[in-house]
Every structure is written in structure tokens, then in C-alpha cells.
Amino acid sequence: MSLDRAAVYDLFAEYGGLLDETRYDAWLALFAAECRYNVVSRENHERGLPAALIFCDSRAMLEDRIMALREANKYNIHTDRHLIGLPRLIPGDGEGLAVEVPFAVYQTDQEGETRLFAAGLYRDRLISAGGGLKIRDKLVLLDTFAIPTLLATPL
Amino acid sequence: MSLDRAAVYDLFAEYGGLLDETRYDAWLALFAAECRYNVVSRENHERGLPAALIFCDSRAMLEDRIMALREANKYNIHTDRHLIGLPRLIPGDGEGLAVEVPFAVYQTDQEGETRLFAAGLYRDRLISAGGGLKIRDKLVLLDTFAIPTLLATPL
Amino acid sequence: MSLDRAAVYDLFAEYGGLLDETRYDAWLALFAAECRYNVVSRENHERGLPAALIFCDSRAMLEDRIMALREANKYNIHTDRHLIGLPRLIPGDGEGLAVEVPFAVYQTDQEGETRLFAAGLYRDRLISAGGGLKIRDKLVLLDTFAIPTLLATPL
Amino acid sequence: MVTAAIWPMLDYSRVPYRLYHDAEIYAREQQRIFQGPTWSFLGLDAEIPLPGDFRATWVGDTPVVVNRDATGAVHAFVNRCAHRGALVRRELSGNAKEHICIYHQWCYGLDGGLSAIPFRRGIRGQGGLDAGFDMRAHGLRRLRVDAVCGAVFGTLAADAEPLEDYLGPPIMAQLRRLFDRPVRVLGYNRQRIRANWKLYAENTRDNYHASLLHEFLVTFGLDRSTQVGGVRMDGRHRHNITWAEANSDTAEFAREAYAGARVRNDYLSLKEPAMVAFHPEHGDKLNLAVTSVFPSSVFVQISNSLAIRQIRPRGVDEFEVFQTMIGYDDDSPEMTLHRLRQANLVGPAGFVSMEDGEALEIAHRASRPEPDRATIIELGGGGAISDRDYRVNDVPLRGFWSYYAELLGIEPAGAVR
Amino acid sequence: MVTAAIWPMLDYSRVPYRLYHDAEIYAREQQRIFQGPTWSFLGLDAEIPLPGDFRATWVGDTPVVVNRDATGAVHAFVNRCAHRGALVRRELSGNAKEHICIYHQWCYGLDGGLSAIPFRRGIRGQGGLDAGFDMRAHGLRRLRVDAVCGAVFGTLAADAEPLEDYLGPPIMAQLRRLFDRPVRVLGYNRQRIRANWKLYAENTRDNYHASLLHEFLVTFGLDRSTQVGGVRMDGRHRHNITWAEANSDTAEFAREAYAGARVRNDYLSLKEPAMVAFHPEHGDKLNLAVTSVFPSSVFVQISNSLAIRQIRPRGVDEFEVFQTMIGYDDDSPEMTLHRLRQANLVGPAGFVSMEDGEALEIAHRASRPEPDRATIIELGGGGAISDRDYRVNDVPLRGFWSYYAELLGIEPAGAVR
Amino acid sequence: MVTAAIWPMLDYSRVPYRLYHDAEIYAREQQRIFQGPTWSFLGLDAEIPLPGDFRATWVGDTPVVVNRDATGAVHAFVNRCAHRGALVRRELSGNAKEHICIYHQWCYGLDGGLSAIPFRRGIRGQGGLDAGFDMRAHGLRRLRVDAVCGAVFGTLAADAEPLEDYLGPPIMAQLRRLFDRPVRVLGYNRQRIRANWKLYAENTRDNYHASLLHEFLVTFGLDRSTQVGGVRMDGRHRHNITWAEANSDTAEFAREAYAGARVRNDYLSLKEPAMVAFHPEHGDKLNLAVTSVFPSSVFVQISNSLAIRQIRPRGVDEFEVFQTMIGYDDDSPEMTLHRLRQANLVGPAGFVSMEDGEALEIAHRASRPEPDRATIIELGGGGAISDRDYRVNDVPLRGFWSYYAELLGIEPAGAVR
Numbered sequence A, B, C: 001m002s003l004d005r006a007a008v009y010d011l012f013a014e015y016g017g018l019l020d021e022t023r024y025d026a027w028l029a030l031f032a033a034e035c036r037y038n039v040v041s042r043e044n045h046e047r048g049l050p051a052a053l054i055f056c057d058s059r060a061m062l063e064d065r066i067m068a069l070r071e072a073n074k075y076n077i078h079t080d081r082h083l084i085g086l087p088r089l090i091p092g093d094g095e096g097l098a099v100e101v102p103f104a105v106y107q108t109d110q111e112g113e114t115r116l117f118a119a120g121l122y123r124d125r126l127i128s129a130g131g132g133l134k135i136r137d138k139l140v141l142l143d144t145f146a147i148p149t150l151l152a153t154p155l
Numbered sequence D, E, F: 001m002v003t004a005a006i007w008p009m010l011d012y013s014r015v016p017y018r019l020y021h022d023a024e025i026y027a028r029e030q031q032r033i034f035q036g037p038t039w040s041f042l043g044l045d046a047e048i049p050l051p052g053d054f055r056a057t058w059v060g061d062t063p064v065v066v067n068r069d070a071t072g073a074v075h076a077f078v079n080r081c082a083h084r085g086a087l088v089r090r091e092l093s094g095n096a097k098e099h100i101c102i103y104h105q106w107c108y109g110l111d112g113g114l115s116a117i118p119f120r121r122g123i124r125g126q127g128g129l130d131a132g133f134d135m136r137a138h139g140l141r142r143l144r145v146d147a148v149c150g151a152v153f154g155t156l157a158a159d160a161e162p163l164e165d166y167l168g169p170p171i172m173a174q175l176r177r178l179f180d181r182p183v184r185v186l187g188y189n190r191q192r193i194r195a196n197w198k199l200y201a202e203n204t205r206d207n208y209h210a211s212l213l214h215e216f217l218v219t220f221g222l223d224r225s226t227q228v229g230g231v232r233m234d235g236r237h238r239h240n241i242t243w244a245e246a247n248s249d250t251a252e253f254a255r256e257a258y259a260g261a262r263v264r265n266d267y268l269s270l271k272e273p274a275m276v277a278f279h280p281e282h283g284d285k286l287n288l289a290v291t292s293v294f295p296s297s298v299f300v301q302i303s304n305s306l307a308i309r310q311i312r313p314r315g316v317d318e319f320e321v322f323q324t325m326i327g328y329d330d331d332s333p334e335m336t337l338h339r340l341r342q343a344n345l346v347g348p349a350g351f352v353s354m355e356d357g358e359a360l361e362i363a364h365r366a367s368r369p370e371p372d373r374a375t376i377i378e379l380g381g382g383g384a385i386s387d388r389d390y391r392v393n394d395v396p397l398r399g400f401w402s403y404y405a406e407l408l409g410i411e412p413a414g415a416v417r
Ligand code: FES
Pocket: D081, D082, D083, D084, D085, D086, D101, D102, D103, D104, D105, D106
């Protein structure tokens, strides 16, 4: 396995781990200075409809999401657990590295009851920056687009 | 990690990704020219009973499955999402490479509701052919043998 | 990926595979001669409360667990399926290697119905012993601390 | 069996929790309200522009298909086969010349009429249906359909009043305002909330909660109860428009008012303020217009984010909010991008809407054990139900319940409406 | 409370959807049908060949154990401890000398009798049960058991008619045909369908749906309504055999008939045609024989694929199809391999059966909101219920409902049966 | 509707399974038992030592908050907002000066009183509540609270007898024994069991099952029915103490007795025997003391493992066992470590408790299909309910049911209590 490959595996391990620890600043640091983060339902994606559940076409908007999460929004108290599958490296041109990875997110309420919150696919483009891999562009393609309760903490 | 190891990881990432994209011809191409694909319930497996849920002891029968799926069978409209765990390489003799991998498959209906459809274990024998790894023999050992609704799209 | 990394991945693949096969002696062999194994609910962990669900601060106690499971305890007849995510190597000092890995465990009853039994995080310290990696210390941080039915087979 | 005696007050200022948790009441609602003389939003002309275009939707918990026939006429019918009850059209959307049930392939035209039955006369003259079988008597159950500026409504009741009468002048005006140009669908989103559907019907009529629950509104200066605004209802008070005008208050005044109300009032600003910018587009000052049509349709303008919501009950303990995000055909690329960014405000992940999912679930859960206790609906006072030109009120909730009681046949004698 | 007034027609050609969705009716079915004077398939002699062999099964939703005692006799009893109700035998199958409940270790013999109670007399003469406690009065609830050629049936009702009378000559003949040699179990499969169990009881009696829903049958030339075939029932019309003869039509004629019926009729061929080959093995031409025994047992021959199905209700909204795949002891290795391949036709992943899971779930879902509407059962005409020697009919469904109504005590005056 | 006629025997030695499975009965239990004149354990003083400390808990399925006010007084109230029913305090534990509901930010003091309402007088004098609105009349529903040595109890019934009278002398004595010095919380655990809550209330009163179901006890020599022990109840027999004395039998005698009872009696030893060591700490020989307080509180000493359990019903088919593990403030580090190790005995993974999860689930499942059949409660004989100084008895279960019947209003005439 080339260094690249190891770095990709580590990036996704880190990605899920940081979210589940709610270390959002460290999580933001996994993204490139210029980046996009969109959560899109399959319902829209398959019909070519542009609306997203979360639409951040700039790092500023992604940071606003985190600020709002901390400063303004209220949501069901829970913990997240990301289970991220084997990364699939997509050959092809284009800047950086295209990777697709299936995921499942479980949410657990304060009384210790866990439910499947979301299943879907990450469609990422990764670039190397500052000697490491960063997320240039992340599409969270959401299978579970009938959102249970609400979507506050990032997928 | 040896090339072998990387190739095994990639094969399973590809396997799940192609199924979830319903790219069945590309999925068939992951199998060797001579291959077997059986889905067996733990209930039968543990009792040494030979009947399978899906029994393809030739590539022809596997291709018939896909043809029937496309041309004749009707089933609940859904999307699949495979979550495939860490491959476990089983030392031992025999042709090729023995690998065991746990899996979970989530199904999502048209309205975006996801349910766990199946959990189980892949027991595969992989061989190298045409400069790559191919699936010579796949046993899908199904924990979830009380099939929810029906089993149409491959596991 | 360094040998280390491959060994870590293999260790967790082995860990889940052996438990799901109920090969508990082989599973015990993955632990170091001196080891700890604790299953702790997030509810207690987050509040700094010391009580655990399973508390084995010696190998002897861990072996007692397995003996009791075989000789004395009765529990719902089921099979386990561990889905273990990508290992996250935690840089830092301290003896051996610190690793965090998310997991989900599915339980299937005798009639083939599967339910999510537990989601959580493994917080392990691994050491090399006898030419291989062994588990020196395992904390099973349990998200799903409202235990469904009972907790008998190891997580 | 629920009766008119359930109401503690004649002005509907108290609602016993039993009404949110009783499965028998839920079943009655389906029969008398959703299948009763009410009109439900079914979809947009823009979603089925071509002959054969269809979409599946719901009226209450009854599955419905709406489609356009070869002549361009729109039809809607219950998506249940007349033969043995299977869902006839399984896809959510598409284009078709007819609808064929998979079970025995009975075939229906785009008007819902039964057009063909395999082996109707049997084979070799043996089997099949009696010659007397009247195919015209066994089509799909049709809905009466009507539209307002391309917004298609339907009703299952033959005796429902005409749509325009049902909506009444203020609602008609709002719909004409929202649909003043051809619309374009930007996408859909869905939220499954484990609570009774009526908690959401109340929520969309609840002016009082907005800036208190959805702190983002105040924190980032989007919307405040200190703005000029209010509620306007139809003659029967079953529908409601909650409205507010942009920049109709000052930050200072708002700060004081919220401070007086002991509510957090420090303001923050976004790194991407463009996201919350408001570009007036309907020739008025309204930056908030939430139009609730009894029982379960909501038309929403929040700044430049435009949407239609259907409340889809899924049993007494759960409902789905199905939201259709729209823009206009003549939107510039910049305006479309602005709407896509501003879509972050609404929906299940919306900065100013996500909280409803939590608030309604905890209200549903906490109220279940005490069915005989009741809510308090008295903001803006009790007594007669009427429009208000101020925002701190929840009067339209009482309007909702007054019509609910009438349809369910539990209106108390001397009810104040 | 459901009454005879529920039936719109006296010949059971209309079934109101309420009967599939009402939890109270479900509870009554368990008492009057499954625990009533009916016989249920429990298992095969071949599954418990040795003394002490046992298997757990279900009669309706009641857990039952069937086992063989030391003398070789087969017994069956409800798997509920007489003490405080725990499941006595937790394993699905095995071999044992007795059955010991884990809760307090009360011990039962293979005939279901209570054989030992720990500390029955207490300790040091203190505690335990009174001397008067009669152990013989507190065994497990027994079923009456009887068998047809190794197929074991049981009933919970003391007043049930003898098994052979219950089944009647045509069913007895079919069972003797299927079990004409010692059988061997090839395996089991299970399918959980979110629909009411009666939808499946109808489905197995529904000749009309086969080639229309299961397109594989026609597409790959396995089975067509143009074949010679029909339905045969017992005297009470509660049971049914759906049968067809191999190669009794021509592809040309079938093509015409299906074209006339506007059903897809282009034929494909398999890369492994051996899978669908039919090797006659019962000295007749039947390549299809589906024998439905009221209420929930089905014996199926499709080509050389042989199986027994139990319909296991799991509440009003779900059931399991438990299927036992069989062959014969004297099957050659080639024949066994052929059966294993042909098993691809049936079960939850079966080429000619998977569709039932979808069809029944969408029928259950779509019919729930309108409990007062009804199905149409008129293929082969209405009126008197009788055998038919053609395939396009659903007459046996009315037979099922006529006996269902009788047992539930809701048979209408003047019922046509 | 359940009536006194449901009881087959007047001494409660038979309990029909209907009582464990009927949703209507469950609802009635919530009203008449949990919200009736009973006392429930709410928590420990030690869990809320400081002013403002709060914890969320349950009384039956009603959410409750218990907290300490600025004066040090403890208050408890239903966690349901007086306005529109939302859960006021969402966190399970913490410290706060007040409780603010997120929906409209109504604010409550630590005594549950309504202290502030945003925009109560509206804005610019428009909107808000009428001047006549009485905030004192709309606080949170309060519980009466009382404590025994730091164990806090609460009741929702104004007419409940005083706590000390409710518990009675024997229970009071046990609590004083357990709480004879300041306690320290070591942690919590939770177990979700898919069975009716009353099966667990019986289980904790069931002396007979312990060494038979929990084989670990005998296999590793922890606890045996041959020990000196018994049951002691309050005057009404609604509560119970199950007790046993350490080393009060011999291994030989036990071996004989269990052999006579045909129960496994070969003994094994642990590699870490310290785990099961018993260090007397209450100046008596008791190594087992399980104190069940009607309806759903249990105080448990098993060797040196000390815990309090709440039975939390979650509908008719599920409950949670919430367990608080405790030690004493003055425990040495070694003693604390000993308790943490010995905690392996109890809880969802406990060597001597895990089986209850399985036993109760299989009893619930197997008994559902036959609601008219009944359990047998006759160990220690039938007839009058009284204390016993031997272990092979289940008399306290009848005590539980006698008080249950009284509260539910289904006590039969001539009941033997
Ligand atoms: S149910 Fe639709 S065709 Fe029979």
C-alpha cells in the first residue's frame, strides 16, 4: 500500500473520530483552505435537482455552520458514531485524488439508546497541502434522506 | 502492507461500491471465468443442510441471476449500501487466497427510510487472473436469514 | 503502510472474527499476559464515575468471564457480528501503540432476525510481544449503554 | 370515544393532550379531516409539465397519484388498485401512458379509469370475469382537483366547497403573490418527526415561538418579534398567514425588548453574510410569509427561500414534513445560487427550522403520560378569534382547533370562534 | 367488534380491508382459528427421526415443540412453562431426554408431562409446594397429533374432527402423492413480509396472479395460464389444490393469448437451462401442484422443487413464510444437485416467488387507510364455490373466506358457499 | 375492561397472563399506581449535593426532575412545561439556577414555580398574555418529596400516606442499615428488557429462582437456598425483604440438597476468587438483602455490591432497569476497588443477574398468545400471606399482587391477603 493509500485511510479514520468527539475545529482543519461541503439527498441527486440539505460552497459557510451549531442552534442531545467503510480510490484525471467511501452514522440518545441515523456515500476529492492530504470537495450523498428528527451535527 | 493486501482491500471496496451503484456487469467482472456464488443461511449452514437462498455453481447461473433481475423479476424499489469490514486473510493451503470479511447491507426505500437488511460474513477464495485478483468462490454466510420482504439485489 | 499498520489492521480483523466464531480461547490469546479489559458506558465515563459493565483488571478476571460464560451463565441464544471501522493510530508517548477504532455489533436471534446490539469505540493500547501485537489494555467505550436484554458475549 | 366534553374552555385556549396521543382519534381524523371536506396541496403543475408525467403524494396517510393526461388535464386518484388493493404506481415520479398494477396487471388510464384486465374473458372462453362485470364501476378512487396559479390541490370529498371558497380571499392573495411567475423546483427534503402531526400544524401558526426557539433568527438579526407583523386568517379561521416586514424595527429597540424578556440578545455575524441577505421580489416589504392551509399544507417564504410543505401523518406518533424548494423560471444564475445558499435556513438542517424537530418530539414525549392535562393557548388573549397586527400571539392555533372540532364532530355548545 | 354485517356480498366476492388491519380481529383469529378446530402442519417425521429429537415450531403465534419419545411416539405441546410462563425449550432443534425450564428448572418429559420440580418439598421440610399439589394437572398444554405419510399435523382443539376428515380426499391424495417415498430435508428458508397473513393465504390459492406477477414463469417458458390446469377443493372449500400439466399448451398459442391480454410475451432463454428442466417423478404430468391447507400450511411442487410452507403470523401487520425444502431419500446425487439448483425458483430470492413479498406489502400498505373498501374476487365468476378445470380463476379465495367467516362466527345469513 | 373477576384464586396464587399484555391495563397502572398513592425512589441526596444540582428521572413513564434549591431543600416536579407540554429540562443531570423550556423559553424556578414568561405583556403593549393570567397557577406539577437517610422518594398523589408509614418498620430498618453512612455513587447501568415491568417486580421478590436460574451462585459457592434466610414484608405485604446469612450452611449439605433437586452441583473456583469475597460491613451476617418497595424501587445488597434499582416501564412490552451502584464515602481505595470488581456480579452483564433479562423476555413472549391462562405462585404454599424464615418460597409475589389489585380497583370479594 503506497503512502498515499495509508494517508487516505488515516484521513477517513481521523474524519470520523474527530466528529464523534465533537472536535469540530480539528475536523475543519481536515479541509483545504478552499473547500466545499454539501449534503445532498439521493432524491435530489438522482433527479438532477440542485437543492442540498447542507450547502457550503466556501470554507466560510462551513465555518458558519459550526459557529451556528455552537452559538445558536438547539438540537436533540445525542452522540454520533461514524462507521466508515473501505475507501475506494477512483482512477481518473482532475486535480488531486477522487475517493468514494460508504458510511453509516449511529446516534445515541442520553439514555443510551442507539439508532441508525444515516447511511450513504462520501464522494470526496482530496488534495495534498501542507505536506498532508486535505479535503478539497466533499459530497455527502445521503441514502437516508428522510431525516430522523433533524440534522445538526455534521455527517 | 503487501501488494496482495492492498489488492484485497481494493477488491472488497470495489465489490460493495459496484453493487450499490447497480453496475452489475462490472460486478460480474470481479468474478473469475469459473466461479461460484452462494448465499446460505446460518440456519442451514450450521446444520449441514445443503439448500441455499441463491445457488450459483457456475458463472452461467450467476449471469442468469442478473438477467432475470433485469428482465423478469419485480421487487421493492430500493437502494443498497454495503458496509464491508476489515478483510481477514486466512492462512492455509489451497489454490489462491482465503479471505473472510464481515458485512452489513442497508436498504433505503424511495422515501429515504433506511433499514438494516442483512448482516453476515463473506467467505471468499480469491485467485489472481489477468494480472488482478478475481473471486473464484464466494460464500455469503447470512446471519439475517429471516429475509426482510425479499432478496433480489445481490449481497 | 508500515508493517505495524498492517499488523494493527489484522489484529482488529482477527479480534472481531474470532468473537463472531465464539473462539474465545483464541480471542484470549490476542491479549497480553498482563492485560485489562473494561466495558464502560459513556454515561459513567463522561461523568468520571468508575463503575464498569464488565471490569477485568487482570487476565485472570478476563479468563473467569469466559469460564462463567461457558459453565454457569445462561443468555439469549444468538450470534454476534462485529463490524469494526478503520483503526485510528493515536500519536503519543506511553508504552506501545494507542489505537481508537469505532465498532458496531449486530446480534441475530435463532430465527434469523438481526438487531443492532451495540455501537461504540475501542480505546486500545497494543504492545508487541512474542513477535506479534497483543492487547495490553482495552477500553470498550459503549455508546449503547441501555443494554438490550443483557450483555453476555464479549464486545 | 372522544366527545365535545373534552374541551376545558369554549375558546379552544386549552387542548387536552389526549388529542395528540389517542390512536382512535387519529383514525377518525383520517376519515373526517383528510378524507373529509378539506383540500390538500398535491403538487405543482411545474412538476408534471408533460402529458404522462406523474408524481406520487399523500393526502393524510392515503397514497395518491397526480398526473397529466394526453389532453394536458391533471387528474389525481387514490393509489390503490380496485382489484385487490395493491399500490398501482410504485414509482414516486415518472412518465407513463397508463398505470399497471404488478399483482395481476390490471391497467388504468391517466384519468384513473380501468382500461384493461388481463384474461378478462378467460382463455378458450373459460374463466375470467362474468360478462356483467362493469369496468367503469371499478376505476381508481378519484379526487376532485383544482389549482391556484399552478399549485394543484385535491379533495376526496364530493361535497367539499370549491377550492377558492375553501381558501378564502387572504390565502388566495398570498398564493397569487407567491406564484406570480412560473416556478421551478430546486429540490425536495424530508424530515421524520416522532410526534403527532397536529403539533406541527400548531407550530406553523405559532408566531410566538419563532424568535424564541430559533435563536439563529435573533442572534444573526434575521427576524425579530419587534418587527412589524402579525397574523391574518380566512373567515373560518382555519387557515392563517403569519407575516412580517423587513427592517421594520431597530436593533436597539429589539435589544431592549429581548433584554426585557430576559432572552439572549448578543448579536453575532456570519462569515458569509450574503447567505442571509434579503432581496425583495414581490413588490412589498414582506420578508416572512408563512401561509398555513388547513389541514396540512404550508406555503413558506423566509427571505428569498421559498418552499411548500406537506405534513404527512404516519400514525399517531410520527409525521413527515415533505418540503418542495422552489425558485422562479426567470431567476438569474446568481439568484438561483442565492436560493441554494439560503436553503441552509430551512428544512431538517435549517438554521431557523431544525429546532422544531426537537421541540415537537419533546412535547409529544413529555405530554403522553398525562392525557387529561392541557396546553395553554392564550398569547394575544383568549376569547374571540381574530386577526392581529402584532407578533406576540398564538391566536391562529385556536382557529385551527375550532375547525378541527367542527370536522371531528366535537364542537362544544357555545364554542367561541 | 366485527360481525356478519361486514360482508358486502354473500358469496365472499368482496372482502373489506378492515379484516386485514384490525388488531382485535387478529386476536380473535388466534383464539378461534389457530387455537380452534383446525389442523396445522408441525413438521416431518424425517426431522425428528430418533428418540429425543425435537423441533420448535409455531401454531399461529403460539410457540410449540414437537418431539419423539423413547417409544418412538411423536408428541407436541405448547412451549410455555406451566409454572410462570417461560419458554421451556429455547433451542430450535436438538435431542434431549427431557425439557427443563431455565427459570426455576421445572422439568417436563417428552410427552409434556411435569416430571420434576426442584425443592418441591422444600429444604429441611420447610417451603416448597403443598403436598396436595398435583403434578399431573400441571404439564405442558398438549396438542392432538396425527400424521399423513410422515407429515405431522397438530391441533389445540379437543373437538377438532379427525385429521383425515379435516383434509378430505383430494388433499389426502395430494399428500400421498408428494410423500410417496421417504423424504429428506434439504434446508429451510424464511421470509418476513410486512403484511397481514391472510394476504398470503389468498396468494397461494390465487391461480390468476401466477404468470402475471411472476413474469419469469412466462419469460422463460416455465408456466403459463394457457396450460391445462385448474383448482380442486375439499368438500368445505377451505383447502385447495392449484394444479397444472407440463407441455399442455404450445408456445404459439400462449404467445397469442398473452398478447391478447396485453402482457409481455417475448421469451428469453437461460444460459443454464438445466435449472428449469422438469423431470417427472410422480407418474403423472403435473409440474405444478400447490396444496393449501386451511389455515396456514402449504405443500408446493414447482417442477422438481418440493417444499412445505408454514404461514407464521407475527401480529396483524407481519408474517413469516417458513419453508422446508425437501427431496427424497433415494434421490441420486445428480437429482439432489438439480433440486438445489432449482431451489433458485422458490423462497425469498426465488425467481418465481420473490414478487409475492412486494405485492403483498404494497397491498397491505395501500389498503390500510380505507378499511371500509373491499377487494374484488370474481375471476371465474361469483356465486357458488366449486372446482374449476381452467386456470384464470380465484374461486378458492372465496372458499377460504367462507370457512374463515364460519370459524370467526361472522358467517352472514344466506351465505353462498 | 379488567375487573375483579379476572382472579382465578382469592389468594393471588394464580395470575392470568392478560395482566402482563393488555395495553389498557398498562395505561390504568400508570394512572392508579405510579401516579397514585405510592412512593417512588427518585435519587440520592449524594447525587445533588449542591444548590442547583438536578437530575432527571422517571415515576412510571412520567418524566420527573429532582433538584436542590438555594436553601438546600430538595424539590421534584413533572418535567412537562405548563405552556405547551415540552420537556423543560432536557439534560439528564447538571447544575442550574432555573429551568428554561426551549420552545418559548418559559422559565421555572428550582421549586418548579413559573418565574418568567418572555413578552408576557407583549411588545409596545401589544400581545402577550392577559393581565389576569395567574403565573402561580401554572407552575410545573410538583411531587411530594421525602427522604430516608438520603434516599429521596416522591409521590404524585396528594393523599398518599406519609413515606415512613408507606414503607413500614421492616423496610425502614433495611434502608437505615444500607444508608448507615454517607454513600458515594460509583456509577449507573441500564438494561432494556422486552417484557412487562411486573415480571421484574415479581422477580425481585422471587426467592425461589435465585440459585436455580443464576447457576453462578451455586457453581461458585456464592449463595444457596440451603443458607439460613427468608422473606419479611411490611404490614400490607406490598414490600418485601429477601435476606440470607453468609456461611450458614455447609457445602456438603448444599450438595446433597441440590442433588436431591436434580440440579447441577459440581463446584468450580474462580482464578480471581477475591472478586466474590464477602467483607461484612453492617455488623450482621447478611450477605444478601434485596428490598423491594412497591411498585418499582429495589435496594440491593449482594455481598459487598450495593445498588439501587428503578424499574422504568416503557410501554406494556418493555421496561428499563436503571441501577445506581454505590459505596460509602469512607471506603478505603482497596474497598472501592473491591466493589468495582464485585460489580461484575450485577447489572446487565452481571454473573448473577444477566439471566433475568433472558428469563423475563421468554416468559413475556411465550405467555402472550394465551392471555386467559395463569401463572402458579404456590412455593411456600397458598393461603394467608406472611413472612417466612426459609428460602424456597415465592409468597411475596402474592403480596405484590394483593396490593396491585387494591390500587387497580380489582380486588376480589373475600380476597385472602
Ligand atoms: S391487485 Fe391490482 S391487479 Fe390485482
